[in-house]
Amino acid sequence: MKSSQFYQTKRFIVKVLSALLIIVLCIIFLTPFIVMISTSFRTNADAFTQPVSLFPREWTLENFPAAMNVIPYWRYMGNTSFITVLSIIGNVISTPLVAYSLSKIKWKGAPIISGLLLATMMIPYTVTMIPLYRIYSKLHLTNTYIPLILPTFFGSSYFIVIVRQFIGSISDSLLESAKIDGANEFQRYSKIVLPLCKPALTTVAIYAFMNAWSDYLAPMIYISKTEKLTLSLGLQQFMGEYSTDWARLMAAAVVFVIPVVIFYIIFQRNFVQGVSTSGIKE
Amino acid sequence: MSKRSDTRRKRTKNRRQNINGFLFASPWIIGFLCFSLYPLVSSLYYSFTSFSPVSQPVWVGLKNFENIFTDSLVLKALKNTLFMSLVSTPLNLLCALSLALICAKKFKARGIVRTIYFLPSVIPMIAGTMVWIWMFDPTYGVINNVLSKVGINGPSWLLDPKTTKWSLVMMGLWNVGTAMLVIMNAVQEVSSSYYEAAKIDGANSVQAFFHITIPGIAHVIVYQAILNLINSFQYFQQVYIIIRASGGNAMGLASGGPANSILMYPLYIFHNAFIYMDMGKASAMAWLLFIVVAIMTVFMTKATKKVTDELGG
Numbered sequence: 001m002k003s004s005q006f007y008q009t010k011r012f013i014v015k016v017l018s019a020l021l022i023i024v025l026c027i028i029f030l031t032p033f034i035v036m037i038s039t040s041f042r043t044n045a046d047a048f049t050q051p052v053s054l055f056p057r058e059w060t061l062e063n064f065p066a067a068m069n070v071i072p073y074w075r076y077m078g079n080t081s082f083i084t085v086l087s088i089i090g091n092v093i094s095t096p097l098v099a100y101s102l103s104k105i106k107w108k109g110a111p112i113i114s115g116l117l118l119a120t121m122m123i124p125y126t127v128t129m130i131p132l133y134r135i136y137s138k139l140h141l142t143n144t145y146i147p148l149i150l151p152t153f154f155g156s157s158y159f160i161v162i163v164r165q166f167i168g169s170i171s172d173s174l175l176e177s178a179k180i181d182g183a184n185e186f187q188r189y190s191k192i193v194l195p196l197c198k199p200a201l202t203t204v205a206i207y208a209f210m211n212a213w214s215d216y217l218a219p220m221i222y223i224s225k226t227e228k229l230t231l232s233l234g235l236q237q238f239m240g241e242y243s244t245d246w247a248r249l250m251a252a253a254v255v256f257v258i259p260v261v262i263f264y265i266i267f268q269r270n271f272v273q274g275v276s277t278s279g280i281k282e
Numbered sequence: 283m284s285k286r287s288d289t290r291r292k293r294t295k296n297r298r299q300n301i302n303g304f305l306f307a308s309p310w311i312i313g314f315l316c317f318s319l320y321p322l323v324s325s326l327y328y329s330f331t332s333f334s335p336v337s338q339p340v341w342v343g344l345k346n347f348e349n350i351f352t353d354s355l356v357l358k359a360l361k362n363t364l365f366m367s368l369v370s371t372p373l374n375l376l377c378a379l380s381l382a383l384i385c386a387k388k389f390k391a392r393g394i395v396r397t398i399y400f401l402p403s404v405i406p407m408i409a410g411t412m413v414w415i416w417m418f419d420p421t422y423g424v425i426n427n428v429l430s431k432v433g434i435n436g437p438s439w440l441l442d443p444k445t446t447k448w449s450l451v452m453m454g455l456w457n458v459g460t461a462m463l464v465i466m467n468a469v470q471e472v473s474s475s476y477y478e479a480a481k482i483d484g485a486n487s488v489q490a491f492f493h494i495t496i497p498g499i500a501h502v503i504v505y506q507a508i509l510n511l512i513n514s515f516q517y518f519q520q521v522y523i524i525i526r527a528s529g530g531n532a533m534g535l536a537s538g539g540p541a542n543s544i545l546m547y548p549l550y551i552f553h554n555a556f557i558y559m560d561m562g563k564a565s566a567m568a569w570l571l572f573i574v575v576a577i578m579t580v581f582m583t584k585a586t587k588k589v590t591d592e593l594g595g
Binding site for chain 2: 018021022025026029030031032033035036039047048049050051052094097098100101102105106107108109110113116118119120122123124125126127128129130131132133134137151153154155157160185189210213214216217220221232235236239244246249250253256257260261264265268271272275
């Protein structure tokens with residue numbers, strides 16, 4: 001009797017402690033977000049006052065319009081959106097074609113390409129960076145968005161792995177009966193497979209959105225003209241050599257991050273699916 | 283007669299399938315040739331040449347490699363990168379595993395908790411890095427202000443060569459969402475019948491963890507460990523942003539942070555290529571990196587397979 005009571009108390013304590021641990025971890029993981037949002041509503045003087053307070057001592061909305069004037073914010077957002085939309089289109093067109101070839105057509109090249117997919121994912125960016133830069137600059141394509149958009153029309157190995165797995169789970173008998181009905185390869189692909197892999201393509205579209213929207217490295221290498229910058233490069237311009245206007249920078253960052261967070265929360269299921277199929281995040 | 287036409291039909295069918303397969307895969311094949319294979323091969327050629335972005339490559343033999351092995355900054359960059367590999371990788375894995383075990387349990391707010399732990403992994407790196415730079419501010423940053431509340435005089439984080447890399451390690455821990463999700467999936471896939479059998483045999487939860495959970499997810503852990511290691515060799519963007527933020531690299535100035543303490547190997551490649559304009563040396567450095575990553579990738583595939591075979595993950 002006594003021991004069962006002891007057991008119950010012990011269980012209760014374990015429960016409370018683990019709940020506490022989970023909450024503390026949540027707070028730690030959320031801290032940067034809280035700092036970002038809280039700083040964006042402060043006056044710059046408040047941001048540089050010690051001790052740091054959790055909430056702004058004086059709430060202000062001024063940072064948001066001010067941030068839009070420090071850099072040509074809407075222009076950069078337009079540039080970023082343009083690249084993002086075309087990247088999504090490119091990936092959504094190219095990925096399922098290749099994935100279909102690898103999972104539903106029995107041909108000699110399929111196993112070779114499947115093997116090369118992982119290999120290409122592992123090639124360090126620094127290795128391909130110099131020759132590609134050389135080609136693009138010879139073709140006078142630096143300071144255009146072509147180096148950023150063109151590769152998406154040739155399919156990314158990450159996305160192909162995700163969609164290949166999905167198409168592989170579509171039953172062969174469905175395709176067989178279409179074949180007997182006289183549908184050719186492309187009809188089978190476009191009429192049967194494509195409509196069925198909408199969920200996987202949604203995942204691809206979301207990841208393509210995230211990658212293009214957040215991309216820093218490629219724009220940094222290829223884009224230097226002020227009016228052509230993307231938002232991720234634009235944020236850098238808030239960083240002064242001697243001091244940084246943190247309140248405005250954080251306001252600009254909040255507006256930059258919001259679409260991503262909204263997308264993530266709406267399409268969380270696709271994220272989890274994408275990560276668990278490929279085992280990697282690009 | 284009919285047998286012959288049968289094989290012929292089969293042959294034309296095979297041929298048609300080969301053509302179709304090739305056509306469907308052609309975007310990737312073209313992309314592979316243009317964006318992977320060609321750069322890879324020409325980068326190898328470039329590593330034996332000397333050139334700047336505006337000049338033609340001139341063959342110099344092994345000179346770039348000689349330069350690399352006598353360059354003290356290469357050694358420094360290697361040391362910094364190795365620090366990230368050896369310190370960050372195990373800590374990241376431990377963090378990801380702990381979070382995964384939490385999220386694999388069934389409790390009320392599980393969905394929200396998982397969302398929060400994964401959220402940092404989806405936000406743009408530039409935004410995340412900038413917030414951390416702000417939080418690391420020695421005077422006005424939130425970290426040192428919290429530390430001072432408990433009586434600790436916080437270090438200068440990104441400004442002090444002694445703490446710069448540890449700051450990067452902390453930033454990295456915030457970003458383990460992907461590994462967490464993959465491990466969590468593996469934990470959930472371990473069949474519950476094993477746990478029931480263990481319970482009947484009188485095993486407690488600690489024993490069950492070490493004898494059922496860990497062997498069940500070992501293959502995923504090994505894969506993630508090596509992947510993390512490979513990624514640590516390519517650690518670049520965060521340090522680039524941090525250095526830019528402190529005024530370095532702004533006007534064609536190559537900086538590796540305070541006392542070059544966060545000069546990572548890929549960053550030094552970038553400096554060589556685009557600031558010192560020595561693209562030959564940069565290519566040679568990049569190829570050395572590629573060889574290491576290639577060996578690690580083969581090792582990753584083999585090790586994961588071996589663990590899967592032995593433990594039946």
